[in-house]
Amino acid sequence: MTIDTKRIREDFPILKREVHGKPLVYLDNAATTQKPQVVIDALVEYYSSYNANIHRGIHALAEEATGKYEATRQKVADFIGAPDASNIVFTRNTTESINLVAQAWGRKFLSAGDEIVLSTMEHHSNLVPWQILAKEKGLTLRFIDIDDDGQLVAADIERYIGEKTKLVAITHMSNVLGTINPVREIADRAHQHGALVLLDGAQSVPHLPVDVQELDCDFLAFSAHKMLGPTGVGVLYARKELLEEMDPFMSGGEMIRRVELEESTWNDVPWKFEAGTPNIGDVCAFSASLDYLSDLGMENVRAHEIELVQEAVRRLQNVPGITIYGPESAASKGGVVAFNIEDIHPHDLGTVLDRHGVAIRAGHHCAQPLMKRLDVVATGRASFYVYNEPTEFDALIEGIEAAARLFRAPVHTGA
């Protein structure tokens, strides 16, 4: 293991705090990750030494801020193997990136009878925007189902991606099951039929090596806050031709070239999609997160999480009455373990674990259709990142045992 968690943990001030008198065990990384000191410092540095609006001023501060903002765009492009910085649009989050594609591309190029292929494991972010567009335009949504191992059903991929398909919008990695989907094969099939591919990379980009040219996707959406970065910054990667032919998403300052009273022309891409003053400070700080992850190496991050998942599953398997969802093989699964324990509702478990200093997520994880598919109302979910270590699972298991004592009916052994 080349990830040295002892050293890494020193970089994250929040990991030193206690919760309810216990050391914090943070296992809610699929929701958002903690931030290393270098990211916090970068944010402070922006506001204390070069805060200015970008692309407009001719003074030194504006030049520095613009330089840093645009250098971060290049860094993002390099991080995901994009051909050029102009492939990268900054948004607020994954959700906004997907909405941007639905509005700026979908509204312009889709029409009645066209089909969009999704899956039953999608986050609401990659479902609701398409439902709205489908209603407006008379499109049909098709859903690739999952099998008992939490993997996409291959026959559905073949059945649903066909002549009428215009877009396949699918998650690269499930935020509940952890399933890593065969997105290259899906992209190949989609492209054979002239359809485009949008990947929801909210979970994959932070946890796996991702190269958009290798995956051959047309759009990729992800969020900085799930990869050690600040909240309020999202990324949309898109092929350049697509960005050029798409309509603007929002309009106003910054995104225009020339404005007359009756009509305007648009700025070049990607700025055409960045209306108004963007989140300059957080984008500049995001740069530090990308450096941090690049220094660790995404291959190493992935290897570390495989070990954590294996160990977590090994420990959890012994809990009486537990059901673990998602692929059995850690190789097909990201650093996420969703589970239920008989007689203990996930919300109750979450409350008890919190008292043990352990933060997990309990609920439907913004994937209500998936909950229905699994025939559960909610699950608990532990999700990992670079600073987690196997010893933290002691507190997780202790908390689960305490919850079992609290909520299980005492066993009556008769005489």
Next chain:
Amino acid sequence: MPQSIPEPEFDELYRELILDHYRNPRHSEPLADADVVAEGYNPLCGDEVELRIDFKNGSVSDLSFGGRGCSISRASGSIMTDLVIGKPVADVRKLSELFNKMMTDPEAEVPEELGDLEALQGVAKFPVRVKCATLAWHTLEDGLKQRDEGGHAVRHEE
């Protein structure tokens, strides 16, 4: 009980009476041929409630409570069955009103009529869990309304 949980609010949330109703729910056997079947659902946390209600001479003569949910929602429904069975519909409505009031004010004095429901007062300090406690009661209110309107089945969504 694990000794490692000293905070008062936590004990207030999971009072022994609540845990007892959760582990051993009362009137959980579904009534056959009930006069009204009322279902409640909270899509946010996935809690589901099914109430089957019989009426006689203007009173709730029998009531069963089933469904899926957390300890708070199950205990609230179970305590409700104990409290409501045999009471005139008007009194039941009054109880429901008092209970809803208690859930919005964790400091207020708990009226005597609420009986064991008093154990749920601590839930009011956990805003995210209040709906767990009120779902069964809101569903019951819908069931009573349904009876007034001559219907048999109703579905309530939080």
